[in-house]
Amino acid sequence: MARVALVTGGTRGIGEAISLALRDAGYKVAATYAGNDEKARAFSDATGIKTYKWDVASYDACKAGIEKVEAELGPVEILVNNAGITRDGMFHKMTPDMWNEVINTNLTGLFNMTHPVWTGMRDRKFGRVINISSINGQKGQAGQANYSAAKAGDIGFTRALAQEGARAGITVNAICPGYIGTEMVRAVPEKVLNERIIPQIPVGRLGEPEEIARCVVFLASDDSGFVTGSTISANGGQYFS
Numbered sequence: 195m196a197r198v199a200l201v202t203g204g205t206r207g208i209g210e211a212i213s214l215a216l217r218d219a220g221y222k223v224a225a226t227y228a229g230n231d232e233k234a235r236a237f238s239d240a241t242g243i244k245t246y247k248w249d250v251a252s253y254d255a256c257k258a259g260i261e262k263v264e265a266e267l268g269p270v271e272i273l274v275n276n277a278g279i280t281r282d283g284m285f286h287k288m289t290p291d292m293w294n295e296v297i298n299t300n301l302t303g304l305f306n307m308t309h310p311v312w313t314g315m316r317d318r319k320f321g322r323v324i325n326i327s328s329i330n331g332q333k334g335q336a337g338q339a340n341y342s343a344a345k346a347g348d349i350g351f352t353r354a355l356a357q358e359g360a361r362a363g364i365t366v367n368a369i370c371p372g373y374i375g376t377e378m379v380r381a382v383p384e385k386v387l388n389e390r391i392i393p394q395i396p397v398g399r400l401g402e403p404e405e406i407a408r409c410v411v412f413l414a415s416d417d418s419g420f421v422t423g424s425t426i427s428a429n430g431g432q433y434f435s
Contacts, residue, residue: 203277211403356423372429396431
């Protein structure tokens with residue numbers, strides 16, 4: 195019987211590529227989204243992947259949403275914590291709301307999503323938790339104190355939880371993408387991309403969402419059972435940690 199994989203923020207960008215790759219690898223996939231109903235409907239119609247709407251910043255919403263997914267598809271054995279937002283601004287202009295919104299989604303969201311599935315994974319002696327962090331959680335980024343702090347926290351969460359899950363057959367790993375050619379990144383003016391961003395990337399190009407998805411498929415598989423607490427830096431050589 196196919197394992198169930200739950201991907202947060204799974205209908206757009208990197209999340210969409212992850213959902214598709216896991217589906218193609220034989221998993222039963224559920225994808226969550228926060229707000230864009232039209233995009234989610236189009237995604238489901240095109241892919242056959244079921245979508246569920248809730249805000250990962252709310253523990254109660256996550257718990258209820260996961261219960262619905264498990265009732266419809268079966269126990270969640272693969273969890274991909276991909277959902278994230280940005281509220282960029284230099285620190286002296288950053289408001290408490292800008293800080294809290296990003297921390298609540300990008301860091302607390304990992305607790306909210308992982309906690310409800312953790313006991314089931316422990317009981318079944320199998321689980322895969324894959325956290326999508328960021329190059330900016332590794333190196334920091336001006337104008338993103340909130341985002342960098344949250345994404346760095348994701349790595350700490352990964353390393354601590356990996357130690358707890360290891361003897362229960364649960365692996366916990368992080369992926370840190372660099373600049374990936376999503377709709378959001380490709381909306382950056384071409385001059386900025388070509389003169390300021392791509393020259394920083396030794397391979398000389400943006401990454402593709404599918405390249406991150408392939409990392410996820412490996413970490414979700416039985417073949418990755420000896421890999422836990424790790425961080426995969428998928429950034430074209432832009433940063434080494």
